[in-house]
Amino acid sequence: MKTDCLIVGGGPAGLVAATYLARFRRQVIVVDAGASRAALIPSTHNLIGFPAGISGPALLARMRAQADEYGARRLTGEVTALTAEKNGFIAATSVGEISAAKVLIATGGLDVEPALPAVRDAVARGLVRYCPVCDAFEASGKRIGLISYGECRVKEALLLRRYSPEVTVLTAGEEMQLADQDAESLKAKGIGVVEEPVAALAREANALSLTTEAGRRLEFDVLYCALGTKLRAELAAGLGARTDEDGALVTDRHMRTCVPGLFAAGDIVEGLSQIAVAAGQAAIAATTINAELLSAEQ
Numbered sequence: 001m002k003t004d005c006l007i008v009g010g011g012p013a014g015l016v017a018a019t020y021l022a023r024f025r026r027q028v029i030v031v032d033a034g035a036s037r038a039a040l041i042p043s044t045h046n047l048i049g050f051p052a053g054i055s056g057p058a059l060l061a062r063m064r065a066q067a068d069e070y071g072a073r074r075l076t077g078e079v080t081a082l083t084a085e086k087n088g089f090i091a092a093t094s095v096g097e098i099s100a101a102k103v104l105i106a107t108g109g110l111d112v113e114p115a116l117p118a119v120r121d122a123v124a125r126g127l128v129r130y131c132p133v134c135d136a137f138e139a140s141g142k143r144i145g146l147i148s149y150g151e152c153r154v155k156e157a158l159l160l161r162r163y164s165p166e167v168t169v170l171t172a173g174e175e176m177q178l179a180d181q182d183a184e185s186l187k188a189k190g191i192g193v194v195e196e197p198v199a200a201l202a203r204e205a206n207a208l209s210l211t212t213e214a215g216r217r218l219e220f221d222v223l224y225c226a227l228g229t230k231l232r233a234e235l236a237a238g239l240g241a242r243t244d245e246d247g248a249l250v251t252d253r254h255m256r257t258c259v260p261g262l263f264a265a266g267d268i269v270e271g272l273s274q275i276a277v278a279a280g281q282a283a284i285a286a287t288t289i290n291a292e293l294l295s296a297e298q
């Protein structure tokens with residue numbers, strides 16, 4: 001297969017870029033392995049244009065339909081290797097080899113899940129959440145737990161505290177580095193820290209109850225997990241694209257990586273992991289890709 005642009009990943013970033021490129025009358029192939037973070041969203045309420053909220057799967061279905069409408073070709077599969085060539089790239093994929101003048105990496109990442117039973121079901125029910133920027137508003141006035149260890153996410157705890165007087169940081173028995181000043185900030189805001197290991201977790205009707213190894217029982221309406229995100233930057237990094245200390249791809253303001261012809265958009269890029277940001281970056285990347293293709297055609 002041959003195309004003007006190969007898009008690796010069919011989440012919001014990849015699908016917005018596909019729509020733009022198809023509307024620029026470019027041949028575009030999207031290869032998607034089907035593990036979008038957006039597919040886990042029970043209902044998003046901060047996406048402009050959907051005041052009543054929309055579920056991640058419903059949003060993705062609309063985005064796919066829009067890309068299809070303009071002729072983007074979408075394939076279900078995995079891109080396993082990328083090689084740079086004189087006039088572009090060769091991609092090895094589970095659905096055959098693809099030769100592309102440009103490649104957009106929109107592979108995103110997945111949150112590190114807490115070791116809790118049936119965690120995906122709890123995410124679907126909004127009991128376990130990963131992103132206060134996304135949905136802390138919907139946790140207003142609720143009993144909030146924040147699982148965080150390693151470098152404690154003090155800022156995240158303080159952000160959540162603006163929505164509820166009942167916020168507790170749980171280290172789940174893991175070691176946590178908490179500077180004295182940060183410990184003071186948490187204390188001043190009435191944010192408790194529980195460092196005991198969690199022995200059991202049970203789901204009540206619409207809440208989660210945790211029992212620590214010391215026998216303490218804690219109940220939460222919402223449990224945020226701040227254990228980091230595993231980004232999928234290997235393909236780009238293998239070509240020499242620069243990553244930051246979190247493993248995110250570094251781009252210029254046109255979403256170009258340091259590898260000529262290789263672009264990136266969405267959660268895989270350093271910065272705020274949000275659908276609106278992914279869409280904006282994808283629009284910029286697609287427009288630059290089209291401009292570079294036009295220049296090459298002159």
Ligand SMILES: Cc1cc2nc3c(=O)[nH]c(=O)nc-3n(C[C@H](O)[C@H](O)[C@H](O)COP(=O)(O)OP(=O)(O)OC[C@H]3O[C@@H](n4cnc5c(N)ncnc54)[C@H](O)[C@@H]3O)c2cc1C
Pocket residue numbers: 008009010011012013014031032033034035036037038039040041042043044045046047077078079080106107108109111123129130131134135232235265266267268273274275276278
């Ligand atoms: C529970 C939850 C709630 C959220 N709520 C909100 C919210 O309310 N508002 C908001 O703005 N954001 C929210 N987010 C964040 C939002 O989902 C992400 O910012 C968004 O999905 C990023 O889009 P993306 O296209 O960059 O990556 P993704 O959506 O993760 O898509 C990446 C795609 O690339 C595919 N892929 C990866 N590697 C390969 C490969 N080698 N070959 C082929 N395909 C590959 C993956 O399978 C995946 O389908 C939430 C996230 C979670 C987990």
